[in-house]
Amino acid sequence: MIPAQFDYLSPQTLDxxxxxxxxxxxxxxxxxxxxxxxxxxxxxLAMPQILIDxxxxxxxxxxxxxxxxxxxxxxxxxxxxxxxxxxxxxxxLLPETAAQIGDVQVRNKGTIGGSLxxxxxxxxxxxxxxxxxxxxxxxxxxxxxxxKADDFFVDxxxxxxxAGEILREIRITAPKQGSGQAYLKMPQPASGFxxxxxxxxxxxxxxxxxxxxxxxxxxxxxxxxxxxxxxxALVGSSLDEQxxxxxxxxxxxxxxxxxxxxxxxxxxxxxxxxYARRAIQAAASRAK
Amino acid sequence: MKIEGTHELRASRDRVFKALTxxxxxxxxxPGCERLEQTAExxxxxxxxxxxxxxxxxxTGNVGLEDVQPPSHFRMGIDGxxxxxxxxxxxxxxxxxxxxxxxxxxxxxxxxxxxxxxxGQRMIQGAAKMMASQFFTAIEAEAKTxxxxxxxxxxxxxxxxxxxxxxLHRTFKK
Numbered sequence: 001m002i003p004a005q006f007d008y009l010s011p012q013t014l015d016x017x018x019x020x021x022x023x024x025x026x027x028x029x030x031x032x033x034x035x036x037x038x039x040x041x042x043x044x045l046a047m048p049q050i051l052i053d054x055x056x057x058x059x060x061x062x063x064x065x066x067x068x069x070x071x072x073x074x075x076x077x078x079x080x081x082x083x084x085x086x087x088x089x090x091x092x093l094l095p096e097t098a099a100q101i102g103d104v105q106v107r108n109k110g111t112i113g114g115s116l117x118x119x120x121x122x123x124x125x126x127x128x129x130x131x132x133x134x135x136x137x138x139x140x141x142x143x144x145x146x147x148k149a150d151d152f153f154v155d156x157x158x159x160x161x162x163a164g165e166i167l168r169e170i171r172i173t174a175p176k177q178g179s180g181q182a183y184l185k186m187p188q189p190a191s192g193f194x195x196x197x198x199x200x201x202x203x204x205x206x207x208x209x210x211x212x213x214x215x216x217x218x219x220x221x222x223x224x225x226x227x228x229x230x231x232x233a234l235v236g237s238s239l240d241e242q243x244x245x246x247x248x249x250x251x252x253x254x255x256x257x258x259x260x261x262x263x264x265x266x267x268x269x270x271x272x273x274x275y276a277r278r279a280i281q282a283a284a285s286r287a288k
Numbered sequence: 289m290k291i292e293g294t295h296e297l298r299a300s301r302d303r304v305f306k307a308l309t310x311x312x313x314x315x316x317x318x319p320g321c322e323r324l325e326q327t328a329e330x331x332x333x334x335x336x337x338x339x340x341x342x343x344x345x346x347x348t349g350n351v352g353l354e355d356v357q358p359p360s361h362f363r364m365g366i367d368g369x370x371x372x373x374x375x376x377x378x379x380x381x382x383x384x385x386x387x388x389x390x391x392x393x394x395x396x397x398x399x400x401x402x403x404x405x406x407x408g409q410r411m412i413q414g415a416a417k418m419m420a421s422q423f424f425t426a427i428e429a430e431a432k433t434x435x436x437x438x439x440x441x442x443x444x445x446x447x448x449x450x451x452x453x454x455x456l457h458r459t460f461k462k
Binding site: 260 | 340341342343344345371372403404407408409410411412413414415417418
Protein backbone atom coordinates (compact mmCIF):
# COMPACT_ATOMS: atom_id res chain seq x y z
CA MET A 1 0.00 0.00 0.00
CA ILE A 2 2.95 2.33 -0.56
CA PRO A 3 3.07 4.08 -3.93
CA ALA A 4 6.06 3.95 -6.23
CA GLN A 5 8.34 6.96 -6.07
CA PHE A 6 7.12 10.10 -7.80
CA ASP A 7 7.87 13.82 -7.96
CA TYR A 8 5.30 16.26 -6.70
CA LEU A 9 4.69 19.62 -8.36
CA SER A 10 2.28 22.19 -6.99
CA PRO A 11 1.75 25.03 -9.47
CA GLN A 12 0.17 28.23 -8.14
CA THR A 13 -1.62 29.12 -11.37
CA LEU A 14 -3.47 27.21 -14.07
CA ASP A 15 -1.06 28.55 -16.73
CA UNK A 16 1.83 27.12 -14.79
CA UNK A 17 0.02 23.78 -14.46
CA UNK A 18 -0.59 23.66 -18.23
CA UNK A 19 3.07 24.48 -18.90
CA UNK A 20 4.26 21.76 -16.49
CA UNK A 21 1.88 19.23 -18.05
CA UNK A 22 3.18 20.20 -21.50
CA UNK A 23 6.74 19.54 -20.34
CA UNK A 24 5.93 16.17 -18.77
CA UNK A 25 2.97 14.96 -20.85
CA UNK A 26 3.95 11.30 -20.82
CA UNK A 27 5.13 10.97 -17.21
CA UNK A 28 2.73 13.23 -15.34
CA UNK A 29 -0.78 12.89 -13.97
CA UNK A 30 -2.98 15.70 -12.76
CA UNK A 31 -3.99 15.40 -9.10
CA UNK A 32 -7.41 16.86 -8.24
CA UNK A 33 -9.17 15.33 -5.21
CA UNK A 34 -7.09 12.19 -5.51
CA UNK A 35 -9.76 9.73 -4.40
CA UNK A 36 -9.39 7.58 -7.50
CA UNK A 37 -5.77 8.25 -8.43
CA UNK A 38 -4.13 7.88 -5.00
CA UNK A 39 -5.72 4.47 -4.22
CA UNK A 40 -4.64 3.26 -7.68
CA UNK A 41 -1.11 4.53 -6.97
CA UNK A 42 -1.02 2.82 -3.59
CA UNK A 43 -1.91 -0.47 -5.30
CA UNK A 44 0.71 0.39 -7.93
CA LEU A 45 -1.88 0.06 -10.66
CA ALA A 46 -0.96 3.63 -11.57
CA MET A 47 2.66 4.70 -11.34
CA PRO A 48 2.98 8.24 -12.68
CA GLN A 49 6.47 9.64 -12.29
CA ILE A 50 5.15 13.13 -11.59
CA LEU A 51 2.01 14.43 -9.92
CA ILE A 52 0.83 17.94 -10.76
CA ASP A 53 -1.42 19.00 -7.90
CA UNK A 54 -4.14 21.50 -8.78
CA UNK A 55 -4.94 21.97 -5.09
CA UNK A 56 -2.87 25.15 -4.66
CA UNK A 57 -4.41 26.96 -7.60
CA UNK A 58 -6.82 29.60 -6.43
CA UNK A 59 -10.16 30.07 -8.04
CA UNK A 60 -10.80 26.67 -9.55
CA UNK A 61 -13.48 26.00 -6.97
CA UNK A 62 -16.71 27.96 -7.49
CA UNK A 63 -20.36 27.80 -8.44
CA UNK A 64 -21.34 30.92 -10.38
CA UNK A 65 -24.17 32.11 -12.57
CA UNK A 66 -23.56 33.99 -15.77
CA UNK A 67 -26.71 34.85 -17.68
CA UNK A 68 -28.65 31.60 -17.92
CA UNK A 69 -25.47 29.56 -17.49
CA UNK A 70 -24.25 27.85 -14.35
CA UNK A 71 -20.45 27.66 -14.20
CA UNK A 72 -18.73 25.22 -11.88
CA UNK A 73 -14.97 25.23 -11.30
CA UNK A 74 -13.30 21.88 -11.91
CA UNK A 75 -11.93 21.67 -8.34
CA UNK A 76 -15.35 22.16 -6.74
CA UNK A 77 -15.89 19.23 -4.37
CA UNK A 78 -18.89 16.91 -4.36
CA UNK A 79 -19.75 18.27 -0.91
CA UNK A 80 -19.80 21.86 -2.20
CA UNK A 81 -22.18 20.80 -4.97
CA UNK A 82 -24.31 18.69 -2.66
CA UNK A 83 -24.68 21.51 -0.13
CA UNK A 84 -25.16 24.44 -2.54
CA UNK A 85 -28.52 26.05 -1.75
CA UNK A 86 -28.49 27.87 -5.09
CA UNK A 87 -27.93 24.66 -7.07
CA UNK A 88 -30.77 22.98 -5.20
CA UNK A 89 -33.03 25.76 -6.46
CA UNK A 90 -31.91 26.06 -10.06
CA UNK A 91 -30.40 22.67 -10.90
CA UNK A 92 -31.33 20.09 -8.23
CA LEU A 93 -30.05 17.18 -10.31
CA LEU A 94 -26.41 18.03 -9.49
CA PRO A 95 -26.79 18.14 -5.67
CA GLU A 96 -28.99 15.03 -5.81
CA THR A 97 -26.32 13.18 -7.78
CA ALA A 98 -23.36 14.46 -5.76
CA ALA A 99 -25.07 13.42 -2.50
CA GLN A 100 -25.08 9.80 -3.68
CA ILE A 101 -21.36 9.55 -4.43
CA GLY A 102 -19.22 7.25 -2.26
CA ASP A 103 -19.06 8.29 1.38
CA VAL A 104 -18.47 11.50 3.36
CA GLN A 105 -14.69 11.30 3.04
CA VAL A 106 -14.90 10.91 -0.72
CA ARG A 107 -17.40 13.75 -1.05
CA ASN A 108 -15.24 16.08 1.04
CA LYS A 109 -12.21 15.62 -1.20
CA GLY A 110 -13.46 14.36 -4.56
CA THR A 111 -14.02 16.99 -7.26
CA ILE A 112 -16.38 17.30 -10.22
CA GLY A 113 -13.46 17.91 -12.60
CA GLY A 114 -11.52 14.94 -11.26
CA SER A 115 -14.49 12.64 -11.66
CA LEU A 116 -15.22 13.75 -15.22
CA UNK A 117 -11.58 13.67 -16.37
CA UNK A 118 -11.05 10.23 -14.78
CA UNK A 119 -14.25 8.99 -16.43
CA UNK A 120 -14.76 5.89 -14.36
CA UNK A 121 -17.48 3.87 -16.15
CA UNK A 122 -19.48 3.69 -12.90
CA UNK A 123 -19.03 7.28 -11.69
CA UNK A 124 -22.26 9.16 -10.93
CA UNK A 125 -21.69 12.69 -12.21
CA UNK A 126 -21.16 11.77 -15.89
CA UNK A 127 -24.81 10.63 -16.09
CA UNK A 128 -26.05 13.99 -14.77
CA UNK A 129 -23.63 15.93 -16.98
CA UNK A 130 -24.98 14.14 -20.07
CA UNK A 131 -28.64 14.52 -19.04
CA UNK A 132 -28.06 18.27 -18.55
CA UNK A 133 -26.16 18.63 -21.86
CA UNK A 134 -23.26 20.34 -20.10
CA UNK A 135 -20.14 21.71 -21.74
CA UNK A 136 -16.60 21.15 -20.53
CA UNK A 137 -13.98 23.90 -20.84
CA UNK A 138 -10.50 22.45 -21.36
CA UNK A 139 -7.31 24.48 -21.35
CA UNK A 140 -4.09 23.42 -23.05
CA UNK A 141 -0.95 24.90 -24.55
CA UNK A 142 -2.99 26.27 -27.46
CA UNK A 143 -5.62 27.94 -25.32
CA UNK A 144 -9.15 26.98 -24.42
CA UNK A 145 -11.76 24.86 -26.12
CA UNK A 146 -15.27 23.78 -25.22
CA UNK A 147 -16.26 20.10 -25.43
CA LYS A 148 -19.90 19.02 -25.35
CA ALA A 149 -20.89 16.33 -22.85
CA ASP A 150 -21.92 13.95 -25.66
CA ASP A 151 -18.42 14.15 -27.16
CA PHE A 152 -16.51 14.22 -23.88
CA PHE A 153 -16.77 10.58 -22.79
CA VAL A 154 -14.94 8.50 -25.38
CA ASP A 155 -14.43 5.04 -23.85
CA UNK A 156 -13.49 3.32 -20.62
CA UNK A 157 -11.60 5.94 -18.57
CA UNK A 158 -10.92 7.82 -21.78
CA UNK A 159 -12.16 11.34 -22.48
CA UNK A 160 -11.83 13.82 -25.31
CA UNK A 161 -9.23 15.72 -23.28
CA UNK A 162 -5.81 15.70 -24.96
CA ALA A 163 -2.85 14.51 -22.91
CA GLY A 164 -1.74 18.13 -22.47
CA GLU A 165 -5.13 19.54 -21.52
CA ILE A 166 -6.65 20.27 -18.12
CA LEU A 167 -10.40 20.48 -17.45
CA ARG A 168 -11.03 23.95 -16.04
CA GLU A 169 -14.78 24.52 -15.87
CA ILE A 170 -18.16 22.85 -16.39
CA ARG A 171 -20.93 24.95 -17.96
CA ILE A 172 -24.58 24.07 -17.71
CA THR A 173 -27.50 25.91 -19.23
CA ALA A 174 -29.83 26.36 -16.27
CA PRO A 175 -32.85 24.10 -16.66
CA LYS A 176 -36.14 25.89 -17.27
CA GLN A 177 -38.31 26.79 -14.31
CA GLY A 178 -40.57 23.90 -13.44
CA SER A 179 -38.38 21.21 -14.96
CA GLY A 180 -38.33 17.88 -13.15
CA GLN A 181 -35.05 16.11 -12.43
CA ALA A 182 -33.95 12.93 -10.74
CA TYR A 183 -30.91 10.69 -10.32
CA LEU A 184 -31.43 7.13 -9.13
CA LYS A 185 -28.75 4.52 -8.75
CA MET A 186 -28.22 1.01 -7.56
CA PRO A 187 -24.97 1.33 -5.59
CA GLN A 188 -22.49 -1.51 -5.41
CA PRO A 189 -22.78 -2.30 -1.69
CA ALA A 190 -19.02 -2.42 -1.06
CA SER A 191 -17.72 0.44 -3.21
CA GLY A 192 -20.78 2.68 -3.57
CA PHE A 193 -20.11 2.93 -7.31
CA UNK A 194 -23.17 2.78 -9.55
CA UNK A 195 -23.99 -0.72 -10.79
CA UNK A 196 -26.48 1.30 -12.80
CA UNK A 197 -27.31 4.98 -12.46
CA UNK A 198 -29.87 6.98 -14.43
CA UNK A 199 -30.14 10.78 -14.49
CA UNK A 200 -33.25 12.37 -15.99
CA UNK A 201 -34.32 15.92 -16.67
CA UNK A 202 -37.77 16.67 -18.13
CA UNK A 203 -39.88 19.70 -18.98
CA UNK A 204 -43.61 19.78 -19.62
CA UNK A 205 -45.51 22.10 -21.93
CA UNK A 206 -48.65 23.94 -20.81
CA UNK A 207 -50.82 20.93 -21.56
CA UNK A 208 -48.64 18.72 -19.36
CA UNK A 209 -47.05 16.78 -22.23
CA UNK A 210 -43.31 16.17 -22.20
CA UNK A 211 -41.58 19.01 -24.04
CA UNK A 212 -37.95 18.00 -23.63
CA UNK A 213 -36.07 15.15 -22.05
CA UNK A 214 -32.46 14.43 -21.16
CA UNK A 215 -31.48 10.93 -20.03
CA UNK A 216 -27.90 10.02 -19.01
CA UNK A 217 -26.89 6.50 -17.99
CA UNK A 218 -23.82 5.34 -16.07
CA UNK A 219 -22.48 1.98 -14.86
CA UNK A 220 -24.09 0.09 -17.71
CA UNK A 221 -21.48 0.40 -20.47
CA UNK A 222 -17.78 1.23 -20.69
CA UNK A 223 -18.68 4.93 -20.54
CA UNK A 224 -21.63 7.07 -19.54
CA UNK A 225 -23.99 7.60 -22.47
CA UNK A 226 -27.11 9.44 -23.59
CA UNK A 227 -30.17 7.19 -23.98
CA UNK A 228 -31.43 8.80 -27.18
CA UNK A 229 -34.14 6.16 -27.69
CA UNK A 230 -35.64 6.85 -24.29
CA UNK A 231 -35.51 10.61 -24.85
CA UNK A 232 -37.30 10.27 -28.20
CA ALA A 233 -39.97 8.03 -26.62
CA LEU A 234 -40.62 10.59 -23.87
CA VAL A 235 -40.80 13.82 -25.89
CA GLY A 236 -44.39 14.52 -26.93
CA SER A 237 -45.81 11.83 -24.64
CA SER A 238 -48.10 12.56 -21.71
CA LEU A 239 -45.58 10.89 -19.34
CA ASP A 240 -48.14 8.30 -18.33
CA GLU A 241 -47.18 4.84 -17.17
CA GLN A 242 -47.27 3.36 -20.66
CA UNK A 243 -45.00 6.05 -22.13
CA UNK A 244 -42.54 5.76 -19.24
CA UNK A 245 -42.39 1.96 -19.55
CA UNK A 246 -41.84 2.23 -23.30
CA UNK A 247 -39.01 4.72 -22.78
CA UNK A 248 -37.38 2.65 -20.02
CA UNK A 249 -37.46 -0.45 -22.22
CA UNK A 250 -35.07 1.23 -24.68
CA UNK A 251 -32.55 2.39 -22.05
CA UNK A 252 -29.72 0.05 -23.07
CA UNK A 253 -30.53 -0.23 -26.79
CA UNK A 254 -27.47 -0.31 -29.00
CA UNK A 255 -25.11 -0.46 -26.03
CA UNK A 256 -22.49 -3.11 -25.27
CA UNK A 257 -23.29 -3.91 -21.64
CA UNK A 258 -20.76 -4.41 -18.84
CA UNK A 259 -20.66 -7.66 -16.95
CA UNK A 260 -18.67 -8.37 -13.81
CA UNK A 261 -18.75 -10.70 -10.81
CA UNK A 262 -21.40 -8.58 -9.11
CA UNK A 263 -23.80 -8.10 -11.99
CA UNK A 264 -23.86 -9.97 -15.28
CA UNK A 265 -24.71 -8.13 -18.47
CA UNK A 266 -28.26 -9.61 -18.42
CA UNK A 267 -28.85 -8.52 -14.83
CA UNK A 268 -27.50 -5.05 -15.58
CA UNK A 269 -29.84 -4.74 -18.54
CA UNK A 270 -32.76 -5.54 -16.27
CA UNK A 271 -31.55 -3.15 -13.55
CA UNK A 272 -31.06 -0.37 -16.08
CA UNK A 273 -34.67 -0.67 -17.22
CA UNK A 274 -36.00 -0.70 -13.64
CA TYR A 275 -33.91 2.30 -12.57
CA ALA A 276 -34.74 4.18 -15.76
CA ARG A 277 -38.44 3.68 -15.08
CA ARG A 278 -38.12 4.89 -11.50
CA ALA A 279 -35.94 7.87 -12.40
CA ILE A 280 -38.29 8.97 -15.18
CA GLN A 281 -41.30 8.57 -12.86
CA ALA A 282 -39.55 10.67 -10.19
CA ALA A 283 -38.60 13.39 -12.66
CA ALA A 284 -42.10 13.41 -14.17
CA SER A 285 -43.71 13.80 -10.76
CA ARG A 286 -41.42 16.79 -10.05
CA ALA A 287 -42.00 18.53 -13.41
CA LYS A 288 -44.68 21.19 -13.29
CA MET B 289 -14.17 -14.48 -17.47
CA LYS B 290 -15.74 -15.03 -20.86
CA ILE B 291 -14.90 -12.56 -23.56
CA GLU B 292 -16.43 -12.51 -26.99
CA GLY B 293 -17.00 -10.10 -29.78
CA THR B 294 -17.36 -9.49 -33.48
CA HIS B 295 -15.46 -7.04 -35.62
CA GLU B 296 -16.01 -6.22 -39.28
CA LEU B 297 -12.80 -5.47 -41.15
CA ARG B 298 -13.00 -3.96 -44.62
CA ALA B 299 -10.29 -6.11 -46.16
CA SER B 300 -10.18 -9.53 -47.78
CA ARG B 301 -10.10 -12.60 -45.57
CA ASP B 302 -6.75 -13.82 -46.89
CA ARG B 303 -5.10 -10.53 -46.05
CA VAL B 304 -6.72 -10.32 -42.61
CA PHE B 305 -5.62 -13.85 -41.80
CA LYS B 306 -2.11 -13.11 -42.98
CA ALA B 307 -1.99 -9.95 -40.85
CA LEU B 308 -3.26 -11.79 -37.78
CA THR B 309 -0.53 -14.40 -38.02
CA UNK B 310 2.39 -12.15 -38.99
CA UNK B 311 4.65 -11.36 -36.00
CA UNK B 312 5.77 -8.00 -37.39
CA UNK B 313 2.15 -6.95 -37.92
CA UNK B 314 1.12 -8.19 -34.49
CA UNK B 315 3.88 -6.24 -32.82
CA UNK B 316 2.63 -3.04 -34.46
CA UNK B 317 -1.05 -3.78 -33.86
CA UNK B 318 -1.30 -5.12 -30.32
CA PRO B 319 -1.96 -2.07 -28.10
CA GLY B 320 1.08 -1.39 -25.92
CA CYS B 321 3.20 -4.18 -27.41
CA GLU B 322 6.83 -3.40 -26.63
CA ARG B 323 8.43 -6.67 -27.68
CA LEU B 324 7.31 -9.71 -29.66
CA GLU B 325 9.78 -12.47 -30.49
CA GLN B 326 9.16 -15.74 -32.21
CA THR B 327 10.31 -18.64 -30.02
CA ALA B 328 9.08 -21.51 -32.21
CA GLU B 329 6.62 -21.94 -35.06
CA UNK B 330 3.39 -20.24 -34.00
CA UNK B 331 4.81 -19.41 -30.59
CA UNK B 332 5.85 -15.97 -29.38
CA UNK B 333 7.29 -14.31 -26.32
CA UNK B 334 5.77 -10.87 -25.67
CA UNK B 335 6.08 -7.81 -23.45
CA UNK B 336 3.01 -5.59 -23.22
CA UNK B 337 2.60 -2.25 -21.58
CA UNK B 338 -1.16 -2.32 -21.39
CA UNK B 339 -3.73 -0.20 -19.64
CA UNK B 340 -6.47 2.38 -19.77
CA UNK B 341 -6.41 5.93 -18.44
CA UNK B 342 -3.99 6.21 -15.54
CA UNK B 343 -4.03 2.46 -14.87
CA UNK B 344 -1.10 0.82 -16.63
CA UNK B 345 0.97 -2.26 -16.12
CA UNK B 346 3.70 -4.22 -17.85
CA UNK B 347 3.04 -7.86 -18.61
CA THR B 348 5.39 -10.47 -20.01
CA GLY B 349 4.29 -13.82 -21.30
CA ASN B 350 3.74 -16.19 -24.17
CA VAL B 351 1.28 -16.29 -27.02
CA GLY B 352 0.74 -19.46 -28.98
CA LEU B 353 -1.34 -20.19 -32.06
CA GLU B 354 -2.86 -23.66 -32.43
CA ASP B 355 -5.19 -25.42 -34.80
CA VAL B 356 -4.24 -22.96 -37.56
CA GLN B 357 -6.57 -23.44 -40.57
CA PRO B 358 -5.86 -20.70 -43.10
CA PRO B 359 -7.71 -18.53 -43.86
CA SER B 360 -10.66 -19.13 -41.57
CA HIS B 361 -9.70 -20.26 -38.09
CA PHE B 362 -7.10 -20.45 -35.35
CA ARG B 363 -6.92 -20.83 -31.64
CA MET B 364 -4.86 -18.43 -29.53
CA GLY B 365 -3.52 -19.16 -26.08
CA ILE B 366 -2.05 -16.54 -23.77
CA ASP B 367 -0.24 -16.80 -20.51
CA GLY B 368 1.30 -13.78 -18.86
CA UNK B 369 2.12 -12.09 -15.65
CA UNK B 370 3.21 -8.70 -14.46
CA UNK B 371 3.27 -6.39 -11.48
CA UNK B 372 -0.53 -5.80 -11.46
CA UNK B 373 -1.50 -9.48 -11.72
CA UNK B 374 -1.58 -12.42 -14.08
CA UNK B 375 -3.73 -13.63 -16.92
CA UNK B 376 -4.13 -16.96 -18.63
CA UNK B 377 -6.59 -18.01 -21.23
CA UNK B 378 -7.40 -19.10 -24.71
CA UNK B 379 -9.86 -18.28 -27.43
CA UNK B 380 -11.05 -19.22 -30.88
CA UNK B 381 -10.94 -16.81 -33.79
CA UNK B 382 -13.12 -17.42 -36.82
CA UNK B 383 -12.90 -15.38 -40.00
CA UNK B 384 -15.80 -15.20 -42.38
CA UNK B 385 -15.87 -13.46 -45.74
CA UNK B 386 -18.92 -11.31 -46.48
CA UNK B 387 -19.25 -8.83 -49.37
CA UNK B 388 -15.51 -8.31 -49.64
CA UNK B 389 -15.20 -7.61 -45.92
CA UNK B 390 -14.07 -9.98 -43.20
CA UNK B 391 -16.10 -10.72 -40.10
CA UNK B 392 -13.90 -11.79 -37.21
CA UNK B 393 -15.67 -13.61 -34.38
CA UNK B 394 -13.68 -14.24 -31.24
CA UNK B 395 -14.72 -16.13 -28.19
CA UNK B 396 -12.57 -17.08 -25.25
CA UNK B 397 -12.18 -17.65 -21.58
CA UNK B 398 -9.58 -15.73 -19.61
CA UNK B 399 -8.60 -16.04 -15.97
CA UNK B 400 -7.28 -12.86 -14.42
CA UNK B 401 -5.77 -12.79 -10.94
CA UNK B 402 -3.76 -10.63 -8.57
CA UNK B 403 -4.31 -6.95 -7.68
CA UNK B 404 -5.92 -6.10 -11.01
CA UNK B 405 -8.58 -8.77 -10.52
CA UNK B 406 -9.13 -7.90 -6.87
CA UNK B 407 -9.83 -4.21 -7.30
CA GLY B 408 -10.36 -3.80 -11.02
CA GLN B 409 -12.72 -6.68 -11.63
CA ARG B 410 -15.59 -4.47 -12.75
CA MET B 411 -13.34 -2.87 -15.40
CA ILE B 412 -11.62 -5.90 -16.88
CA GLN B 413 -14.29 -6.76 -19.42
CA GLY B 414 -14.50 -3.15 -20.59
CA ALA B 415 -10.72 -2.90 -20.87
CA ALA B 416 -10.59 -6.14 -22.86
CA LYS B 417 -13.27 -4.91 -25.27
CA MET B 418 -11.47 -1.59 -25.72
CA MET B 419 -8.13 -3.24 -26.46
CA ALA B 420 -9.76 -5.72 -28.86
CA SER B 421 -11.36 -2.84 -30.72
CA GLN B 422 -8.02 -0.97 -30.99
CA PHE B 423 -6.31 -4.16 -32.11
CA PHE B 424 -8.79 -4.96 -34.89
CA THR B 425 -8.79 -1.35 -36.09
CA ALA B 426 -5.02 -1.62 -36.46
CA ILE B 427 -5.26 -5.03 -38.16
CA GLU B 428 -7.75 -3.58 -40.64
CA ALA B 429 -5.31 -0.81 -41.55
CA GLU B 430 -2.52 -3.38 -41.89
CA ALA B 431 -4.58 -5.70 -44.08
CA LYS B 432 -5.48 -2.81 -46.40
CA THR B 433 -1.83 -1.86 -46.89
CA UNK B 434 -0.26 -3.20 -50.07
CA UNK B 435 2.95 -5.25 -49.82
CA UNK B 436 5.16 -2.55 -51.26
CA UNK B 437 3.77 0.27 -49.10
CA UNK B 438 5.26 1.31 -45.76
CA UNK B 439 3.35 -0.10 -42.78
CA UNK B 440 0.61 2.12 -41.32
CA UNK B 441 1.19 4.08 -38.13
CA UNK B 442 -1.27 3.54 -35.32
CA UNK B 443 -2.01 6.60 -33.23
CA UNK B 444 1.48 8.03 -33.67
CA UNK B 445 0.42 10.81 -36.00
CA UNK B 446 -1.77 12.43 -33.38
CA UNK B 447 0.99 12.24 -30.78
CA UNK B 448 3.50 13.78 -33.16
CA UNK B 449 1.10 16.55 -34.11
CA UNK B 450 0.41 17.37 -30.49
CA UNK B 451 4.11 17.46 -29.69
CA UNK B 452 4.81 19.71 -32.67
CA UNK B 453 2.03 22.16 -31.89
CA UNK B 454 3.10 22.35 -28.24
CA UNK B 455 6.71 22.89 -29.26
CA LEU B 456 5.80 25.63 -31.76
CA HIS B 457 3.67 27.33 -29.18
CA ARG B 458 6.39 27.24 -26.54
CA THR B 459 9.10 28.35 -28.95
CA PHE B 460 7.25 31.35 -30.31
CA LYS B 461 5.92 32.45 -26.96
CA LYS B 462 9.45 33.16 -25.70
